[in-house]
Amino acid sequence: MKPLVYLDHAATSWPKPPEVMLAMQKAMDEAAANPGRGSHQMAVKASRVLFESRRVLSRLFQVHNPNDVVFTHNTTEALNLAIKGLLHEGDYVVATMVEHNSVRRPLEFLKRTLGIRVEYIPVDSQGNVDMQKLRSALSRRPKLVVCTHSSNLLGSILPIAEIGEMAHEQGAIFLVDAAQSAGRLEIDVNAMHVDLLAFPGHKGLLGPQGTGGLYISPSVDLEPFLHGGTGSQSEEIEQPAVRPDRYEAGTPNTIGIAGLKAGVTKVFELTSQRIYQHEWSLTQQIMDGIEDIPGLRILGPDKGEPRTGIVSFVSTEIDSSRIAFQLDREYGIAVRAGMHCTPLAHEAVDTLQTGAVRASVGIDTTAEEVELLISAVKNICGA
Template sequence: MIYFDHAASSYPKPDSVAHAMHEAVSSYSANPGRGGHKLAERARSVINEARKTIASFFNAPSSKHVWFYQNATMALNQALLGFPFEEGDHVVATKFEHNSIIRPLERLVIEKKITVTYVEPNVDGVISVDAMKKAITNKTRMFAISHASNVTGAIVPLREISLLTKEKQIMLLLDASQTAGTISIDIDRDGIDLLALAGHKSLLGPQGTGVLVTKGDFDLRPLIVGGTGGASESPFQPLQWPERYEAGTMNTPGIAGLLAGIKEVEALGLNHIWQHEQALMRLFISEVQEIENIKMFGPSDLTNRVAVISLSMNNLDSHELAVILDEHYDIAVRAGLHCAPKAHETLETSEKGLVRVSFGPYNTKKEVERLIEALKEISLAF
């Protein structure tokens, strides 16, 4: 199988990820922070190492500012549903948002009576700073934006946007699901207040891992309350971090795997990963744009996008094309609306959806050439 669905989940995982997870289950499968015995302490130490590694990787103030969740969706829900919004507050998002941002925001519209503006991309398919600035009102409390679109790969001008949010004293929540592990992210340098991460994508970790990194104390209300391994005599959730935001048993095997994945990213190097994926994307786009009945979507300036390319083929529904690639060529891609309905409304592709191709650090030029050949053959047949 040739795998081109890294925007959904990276595959294959590094061997070190599977080894770390197996070791966690077979050698110290105890409850971290729930006992003083050796196995519980070993589990706790691995989680603490993961926290410190993530804090260093994204330049968080300390490891206590790193909170683990089941996925980026839960991290975003904690950031949005837990934020102390008041009736009439305003949030700016974009048309490129994933449902992980859209649905919590729309819930807040109903429950807290906030308002939301979804900013349109410009003619080049990019969210501009000017458009974000025009969306601001005197009630704007937060920008909630994806670092890069999971449909077009378009990257937002993060540092320019963060200068705007700081000037206007607006919170910046960044969904880095498509960029963490591919692009350098520094919450201090980039002016990020809340950073949500998916562990199973470019960070090369397993499914079931997500992270919320916070720059400061924003008085978030915990989504879930319960056991934390300490202060058990109190009926209330403790105030100290990270326990306040991590009720219940931790996913020790998953976090151990995520730690191993991040170490692999560090060993490969972010610049190497970026250059490798960019080269594959450039090869793919340069060849496929010559196929007459295929249309690709996304910025023409390839430096403004991650290695995510969505396309349509005349006379074929996106799911049909994906099935042909899967069953006849053993190539995995993603078809449909990609949990980003507003992006497809903007692109006018909601009816048939698009086929999304996304590259990862282990894909090869030969694999990309095989996909190009397949698309050419299918194009001639239909």
């Protein structure tokens, strides 16, 4: 087995900072009781872990009240809470063609079961939203506008602040999927007019899997996704109205959330600007290295244009899955191939039948590792 070159950070960042593992071990040793369910010292420490984690996330996203940040197990759960907790029969929703299935599938489920209306705004080959068609759709006054901050296939970065302002002008609620941007791009929920922000803990925030969350604007009320014990207002038959308890039924992942706090703290230390610039530079290196391979097409923004740390490509000569398989088994390089849970984006760039190979870099990725990828792709593709 060759040493692993990990280029699948768009799925999960790895390796985690040592501080994350240490924080999780400390929480396991000292704060492993149920937060909010007891007054003994360990339960109080567990509650403190959750509060301090909310506080650092609030600072990262410029949220005024930490209690408006609720913890989920991942971005998918956060998006389901936002979409299913907000929409009702007959509502009209606007989304884009670069949305992940974590947005599209809940919307299509509600379309089938509640009769909501959904319109997906086209994007061009670089992942840019057709703003004219978006304005036309917004003129029909949707209840909800959903938009990914950055495409998990193309790496394109959408103009969140502009879209949010347009959505608010038409009285719509604005939901942003920050799966690929949290930790990598600066996010200010107020300046960007974001009412709901779904984010993962295990990608750009450098935390463990099984963590994530949803920012919910004070002006938005969602129906809870889960009902059950919260440790507060237990005498009431209904779910508490107070945040964050209203949206956090059951025992939380305190150990993981302790790791998430350490990951976010590391992001502050490194800075989102430095993380983005490092990852962007590596994407340019990849594109420079593989762009002249015969039969190979790079997806997403052109060289020199903004993009997150993702470079996806297809070959007219070799199947995408075959390329990824050979990279793994013959070169010890981990990438991802397939549909990437975003079929509409593949439709937009004409790769619905082929899928794509996605290489995604992280803050620990080196230029030397990128050169290994370039050399391997050239060998596999016969360049």
